[in-house]
Amino acid sequence: MCGIAGIINYKHSEDKRKLLKKMIGLIQHRGPDASGIYINGPVGLGHARLSIIDLSSTGNQPIHNEDKTIWIVFNGEIFNYPELRKELIEKGHKFYTKTDTEVLIHLYEEFGTEMFPTLNGQFAFAIWDQRDHSLLLGRDRVGIRPLFYHYSNNRFSFASEIKALLADANLPHRLNPEAISDIFTCWTTLGSSTPFKNIFQIPAGHFAKLTNSEFTIEPYWNLSFEDNDSCNKSLSDWSEELSELICDASRIRLRADVPVGSYLSGGIDSTFISSVVKNNFNNLLNTFSVSFTDDRFDESFYQKKSVQMLKTDHHDIRCAEKNIGANFPRVVWHTETPINRTAPVPLFMLSKLVRENNFKVVLTGEGADEIFAGYNIFREDKVRRFWARQPESKLRPKLLEKLYPYIFSSGDGRQKRYLEAFFKKNLNATSSAAYSHLLRWQNTAQLKTFFTDEFKIKGGSFNRFVDRFEATLPENLMSWNPLSRAQYIEISTFLSSYLLSSQGDRMAMANSVEGRYPFLDHRIIEFACKVPPRFRMNGLEEKYILKHTATGTIPLEIIKRPKQPYRAPISRCFFGDNKLDYVEDLLSEKSIKQKGYFDAKKVSSLVYKCHKQNGQLLSERENMALVGILSTQLVDEQFISNFPAYPIKEPKNLKICN
Numbered sequence: 001m002c003g004i005a006g007i008i009n010y011k012h013s014e015d016k017r018k019l020l021k022k023m024i025g026l027i028q029h030r031g032p033d034a035s036g037i038y039i040n041g042p043v044g045l046g047h048a049r050l051s052i053i054d055l056s057s058t059g060n061q062p063i064h065n066e067d068k069t070i071w072i073v074f075n076g077e078i079f080n081y082p083e084l085r086k087e088l089i090e091k092g093h094k095f096y097t098k099t100d101t102e103v104l105i106h107l108y109e110e111f112g113t114e115m116f117p118t119l120n121g122q123f124a125f126a127i128w129d130q131r132d133h134s135l136l137l138g139r140d141r142v143g144i145r146p147l148f149y150h151y152s153n154n155r156f157s158f159a160s161e162i163k164a165l166l167a168d169a170n171l172p173h174r175l176n177p178e179a180i181s182d183i184f185t186c187w188t189t190l191g192s193s194t195p196f197k198n199i200f201q202i203p204a205g206h207f208a209k210l211t212n213s214e215f216t217i218e219p220y221w222n223l224s225f226e227d228n229d230s231c232n233k234s235l236s237d238w239s240e241e242l243s244e245l246i247c248d249a250s251r252i253r254l255r256a257d258v259p260v261g262s263y264l265s266g267g268i269d270s271t272f273i274s275s276v277v278k279n280n281f282n283n284l285l286n287t288f289s290v291s292f293t294d295d296r297f298d299e300s301f302y303q304k305k306s307v308q309m310l311k312t313d314h315h316d317i318r319c320a321e322k323n324i325g326a327n328f329p330r331v332v333w334h335t336e337t338p339i340n341r342t343a344p345v346p347l348f349m350l351s352k353l354v355r356e357n358n359f360k361v362v363l364t365g366e367g368a369d370e371i372f373a374g375y376n377i378f379r380e381d382k383v384r385r386f387w388a389r390q391p392e393s394k395l396r397p398k399l400l401e402k403l404y405p406y407i408f409s410s411g412d413g414r415q416k417r418y419l420e421a422f423f424k425k426n427l428n429a430t431s432s433a434a435y436s437h438l439l440r441w442q443n444t445a446q447l448k449t450f451f452t453d454e455f456k457i458k459g460g461s462f463n464r465f466v467d468r469f470e471a472t473l474p475e476n477l478m479s480w481n482p483l484s485r486a487q488y489i490e491i492s493t494f495l496s497s498y499l500l501s502s503q504g505d506r507m508a509m510a511n512s513v514e515g516r517y518p519f520l521d522h523r524i525i526e527f528a529c530k531v532p533p534r535f536r537m538n539g540l541e542e543k544y545i546l547k548h549t550a551t552g553t554i555p556l557e558i559i560k561r562p563k564q565p566y567r568a569p570i571s572r573c574f575f576g577d578n579k580l581d582y583v584e585d586l587l588s589e590k591s592i593k594q595k596g597y598f599d600a601k602k603v604s605s606l607v608y609k610c611h612k613q614n615g616q617l618l619s620e621r622e623n624m625a626l627v628g629i630l631s632t633q634l635v636d637e638q639f640i641s642n643f644p645a646y647p648i649k650e651p652k653n654l655k656i657c658n
Helices: 016-026 081-090 100-118 177-186 235-252 268-280 300-310 321-335 344-356 376-388 396-403 413-424 435-450 453-459 462-470 482-499 501-509 522-530 544-550 581-586 589-595 600-612 620-641
Strands: 002-009 034-040 043-049 070-078 121-129 134-139 148-152 155-159 206-210 215-219 260-263 286-292 313-319 361-363 514-516 654-657
Touching: 002 016, 002 070, 002 121, 016 034, 016 043, 034 070, 043 070, 043 121, 070 100, 081 100, 100 121, 100 134, 100 206, 177 435, 177 453, 177 462, 177 620, 235 268, 235 522, 235 544, 260 268, 268 300, 268 361, 268 544, 286 300, 286 344, 300 313, 313 344, 321 344, 321 501, 321 620, 344 501, 376 396, 376 413, 376 435, 376 482, 396 413, 413 435, 435 462, 435 482, 435 600, 435 620, 482 501, 501 514, 581 620, 589 600, 589 620, 600 620
Parallel strands: 034 654, 260 286, 260 361, 286 313, 361 514
Antiparallel strands: 002 043, 002 155, 034 043, 070 121, 121 134, 134 206, 148 155, 206 215
């Protein structure tokens, strides 16, 4: 796991060394162990290394082929590299390192862009071919590792993080209103866009080719669900195959020359992965959890149950509201985007705990909810489609009680009526390709009422957002089962650009920790796409096949526990007893007007309400608005008004290659 950066200028010569040092200095947290730069003619490549495989100096990057005509900088892991290396040696390729990085060089020599289907990994890399002065960029299938770029005037720059690109003073530092509007609708940007103007990302599952005359991006992998509902294969057969895949995906993700730990949230996903590792490969497993002082968010009861069963060497960090408020600016610096939740902050603290215990690698359970239908949004879609067949039914909406029993059992009739009215909105719009997500997006989009009128116009309407989104969907999407459609949308938006970024890569790498995701092995994803919908969600029981597979391996108490989405406290982290100077400053009328994104009067009213209620905002929408506004103000402050917000570190153990 590392950080990469590069500059290719076909038109003019420039001092690439100085700028590359700044670029990799800004992402030293991704790779604090060593640094390297390669410069030759139009190209300059930079690398910050986190040593995990081949800990010797021979593993330092950039790495080259036998005659030094091809060079690479690589961020991530290729988990099947031993098998690929053996095949390449048999074909006559010679290796001078023991790294998975060098495997990529020789795969490129052997297969060119046809190399990607052979890879099982999480990666972002750049390969420079000195023979024809071309650059190949590649990103893993679901976007676990980030890769950003800027291209203008025949000059191209790329990096693992946006802040490295912004090290170039000639690159404009401006937010993209349409992208910000998207974040205030579906939590993330769409497609290749980022929150910054003229800075883009290589989409997940794509590669890009740059030459002196053109820049092209092409997909090498597509997420596709098969209509398999009539398959006669039994649940037990499907479950047996899944068990074998999870075991192998976990096995190859333990490949490292450093110890590998595991996150343990107390839910089925991380507990299952930890148990697979503990029972099959590692009897000395270290596990890591975050718990909360606020009982509404705390899962420590189930974490302790899992630890008692697994008998791991367990480490826990307890998160209080004041911790979230204090760490929030640093978290935004690493996310590089406005966020509508504080959930990344405890994960930032958790990765710090991992690093403090001398671990560089952890396995996590991320991805299972998306590929095995574990979210309420999938259950909501199913209930609403059933209800839509008889919109005036009094019985069908009662199925909502199964989704939100804590509301319906409270005896609060007003809340029940509100919930029914909420889910009845646009009930009959079932012909929309985005039906499963429209209700949530419309609700979140109301946060945009806090924008100034000018920024609203620049950001675009909700209908325009839906049109832009639907234009990206597969042509045959409407032929899939509705559950498959909903899962595709969740995976292609929320998973890649929010969960694996703001809560995944960025929070782990902020503390030089690599997260590995067995459930996101492409073999498991492709398997899940073939599983009949009734086995992914049985009635309204989510993750049905995963629960069946985990039974007998982890405690039944964990499998049958009520679903608790991962969340963290919000408004009281910044107000009430946790008053913070930076919050007061950035949410002041002066600062809001100066930056120009939000309506100062509306923000002042929200802030006044926070103060009046001792920091406690009751509405979920108000909480999201507060975090969204504050994080947007921080993004402006850190990346536009006061860049860089934190000092640029000097690259460590820098090696210059020419």
